[in-house]
Every structure is written in structure tokens, then in C-alpha cells.
């Protein structure tokens with residue numbers, strides 16, 4: 001008769017041992033399978049998280065500062081600029097042979113505190129100076145930048161009314177790109193936006209704004225389509241967004257991919273995780289169709305589900321979301337294996 005202690009020890013051993021079914025071939029480094037830069041976002045606390053470091057440096061070759069290269073961290077109340085936190089992200093990338101995507105310079109959501117006190121030439125000079133000081137600091141290393149982030153309203157018909165447009169008119173966009181190009185003539189300069197797949201009207205407005213800027217001589221090289229989506233995104237919508245951008249001869253960055261299970265829109269799937277695989281397949285297939293010279297890369301907005309802004313940012317979801325490639329324990333999910341499969345294909 002087994003003693004209770006022996007029985008419990010045995011049971012614990014069985015439960016702990018990964019079953020044969022659970023054991024799968026190790027996931028190959030995803031960055032080695034992608035014919036384009038494969039990125040993830042980063043924030044400084046993650047640099048001290050060994051599991052995050054191991055996953056990020058194994059599977060990705062480019063980092064996007066999630067928020068610490070933005071005005072909210074860099075621009076101080078007195079107008080001075082602080083770079084300790086973005087510098088540490090850049091130093092980490094350099095130490096691990098990774099690139100950095102610059103994110104972001106001008107954003108409606110970051111109202112530029114001290115800018116509010118300026119107007120006319122003083123405002124314009126401070127605007128250009130900010131862009132050129134931030135970009136100039138990393139010129140030669142950071143090769144791609146989100147110069148203007150999310151300029152179009154959610155409804156999609158017009159550009160947002162924001163501090164930058166109020167002070168400089170709609171040409172705040174062209175002025176930003178011209179200043180950026182002067183700071184680093186070799187950098188690839190992008191406009192970054194979300195819901196370009198969900199809202200064709202928004203996509204059309206953004207691309208019209210890009211064409212206007214280009215017609216006025218602005219050095220705008222491409223579009224970041226953020227691709228924050230759910231399993232409910234209509235089939236073909238992602239491909240249509242990428243095709244529209246590509247057809248203008250612009251470069252394409254699929255810049256902030258996550259595939260939420262808790263979409264605000266009713267998810268029309270019994271098992272949304274299956275929809276996640278379908279959606280990821282469409283992203284990769286559509287991106288493979290983009291001419292190589294127009295591909296800036298594909299960036300996930302986080303490594304593990306627990307890293308996702310959907311679970312840990314300023315407005316976390318009430319139910320834990322699973323939008324990324326690795327689970328909260330750092331284990332590759334079916335989504336990661338699907339990515340490896342479609343990249344190989």
C-alpha cells in the first residue's frame with residue numbers, strides 16, 4: 001500500500017513532467033526565417049528581465065521603444081530634453097546586434113507641454129529643433145522613423161485637429177518630414193497609423209495626406225500600418241491595406257501587430273484563437289507580396305502576452321488578453337509556430 005506521502009510525490013512528478021504531446025520541436029529563431037526585419041517593442045524594465053532578453057534577442061532583430069523615445073519621456077517641462085531611457089534601449093540593441101526603429105516624433109496624443117506656450121516662428125523653430133535633436137542623436141544608427149503618428153481621426157474623413165495642426169496648419173506633416181530628412185538624410189521616414197485595415201475611409205484619408213505631402217516635396221518614404229487587430233478583422237482587409245500602400249510606391253512597415261482575443265466588435269468565431277491563426281497567415285501572405293525594396297519590416301507590439309499594452313498599459317483590458325506570440329510564461333504559442341510555418345512557406 002503506498003503511503004500518502006509516496007503517492008503525492010509520484011503524482012506531483014507525473015503532473016510536472018511535460019507530456020510527450022506537450023513536447024514539440026524547439027521553435028527556431030523567428031528572425032532567421034523572416035526575409036525582412038522582425039521586430040518587437042521594448043521598454044527599459046524589460047532589459048532587466050532575463051526571460052524577456054532571451055526571447056527578444058533570440059527571435060527578433062529590431063526593437064521599437066514602446067514609449068520611452070516619445071515626447072512624454074524625452075521633453076521636460078522646462079523644454080530641455082532627457083535621453084537616458086531611450087539611450088539605454090539603443091545601447092541594449094547595439095550590444096545585441098539589433099536595430100532600432102525610431103518611434104515616434106510628432107503625435108497628437110503627446111501635446112508637447114512647453115510647445116503650448118509658443119506660437120509663430122518660435123513654435124516652428126522649437127518644432128524643428130525637437131525633431132532634429134532627437135533624430136540627430138541617433139543618426140546613422142536608427143535607420144527608420146515614425147515621424148508623424150496617427151494623424152487621421154478615428155472616423156476617418158479628416159486629419160485630427162491637434163496642437164500641431166492648430167499651430168502650423170495641415171502642413172505640420174510636411175514640415176516634420178522635411179526637418180527629419182535634414183537631421184538624417186539617410187533615414188527612412190514613415191507616417192504610422194492604426195485601423196487602416198478596419199477603416200478603408202481612414203486609409204484613404206491617410207494616403208491622400210501622404211500624396212499631398214509628397215506633392216509638396218516632403219521626403220515621406222512610407223507608411224506604418226500598425227495592425228492592432230482582432231480575429232474579427234474581415235478576410236482580405238489586411239491585404240487590401242498593404243496593397244493600397246504598396247501601390248503608391250511607398251514603403252510598408254507592419255508596425256505594431258497584436259491580435260486580440262477580446263475585440264470590442266463581436267468576434268464571429270467559436271474559438272477566436274483559430275481566427276488569430278487565420279489573421280496572422282493573411283498578414284504574412286500579404287507582406288510577402290510587397291516588393292522587397294518596399295518592405296521596412298514586421299513588428300509585433302510585444303513578446304509575451306503579459307508584456308502587451310492590452311494587459312499592462314495605461315488602460316489594461318478587464319480579461320487577460322492573449323494577443324502575442326509567447327504566453328505569459330514565455331512559452332511559444334500556436335501563433336508563434338504558425339508564424340514559423342508561414343515564414344518557411
Ligand code: G3I
Nearest residue numbers: 043066067070072103104149194226256308309312313314
Ligand atoms: O512604467 C511607468 C510606471 O513606472 C508608472 O508608474 C506608470 C504611471 O505613470 O507609467 C508607466 O509608464 C507607462 C507605460 O505605458 C508603461 O505602462 C506610460 O505612462 C504610458 O504612457 C505608456 O503607454 C504607452 C502608450 O503608447 C503611450 O505612449 C503604451 O505602453 C504603448 O503600448 C502605447 O503604444 C501605442 C503606440 O505608441 C502607437 N500606436 C498605439 C499603441 C497602443 O496604444
